[in-house]
Amino acid sequence: MASPKNKKSKMRKRQRVAQLEKAILAAVQPCPECGGMKQSHHVCPNCGMYNGRKVLSVVAK
16 A cells, blocks of 8 residues: 655645635536525525525524
8 A cells, every 4th residue: 555755744735625625616606596505416405495495494593
């Protein structure tokens, strides 16, 4: 089994994680039904709509 030859610096690890977070933030878009922000290809947490139909009942706060 392979093992790392050298230690990865804190900066290198943090740069890798930051790139993953950017991709998640870029996938956030407004919901066409309520206008709230939601991730693409996910149910809207504000209104419970997905692909034009109600799939989740959301209790109003």
